[in-house]
Amino acid sequence: MDFESQKPIYIQIADLICERILRGKYVPGGRIPSIRDFSVELEVNPNTVFKTYSYLQSMGIIMTLRGRGFFVSEDGYKLVLDMWRKRFLEEELPDVFKKMRFLKISFKELKSYYDKLEEGEFYEKKDF
Structure with missing residues (x-):
């Protein structure tokens, strides 16, 4: 958890x-x-995890x-896939395209990096 972030802890846990x-x-x-168990793992107050679980329940993600x-x-x-795809396409991708234009990165160049990522060249495994 990033306790310095502007994003509330319960949302970080939900993510x-x-x-x-x-x-x-x-x-x-x-x-x-x-x-x-989760509050111990994350070193946060159990009330924060409870708030996270209530939030995820209200969206139908957990029960x-x-x-x-x-x-x-x-x-x-x-539900998570749809929510995260929508967030990426509507909130994050426009910024990526803006930066690509500013840095003069073509789709062809982006595809080359994407292909390398798919091949594992840039991929670093993380166990979340």
Whole structure:
């Protein structure tokens, strides 16, 4: 967690959970850590994790099974994928295109870097 960030901690935690869902670490129907376990792992207050889980539940990404814990909903992966694609296309990509124009980076050059990334040349594995 970046405690210096302008982004609230509970949103940073939600982003972490969503990233883990997209990476396949948390799968639809699969259990996610308890509030207590996750708060210990991240070294944050359990109330913050509770707020995160409530937020993700309100979006349908996770669900609770009484007495059993929290689970990724069956639609969780698709909901996260759709949400993150929309965010990228509407919020981040316009800035990328603006920087590309400013730096005179062509789509052909970008494709070359993308291909190298796909081949693993620039890829650094991270276990989130």
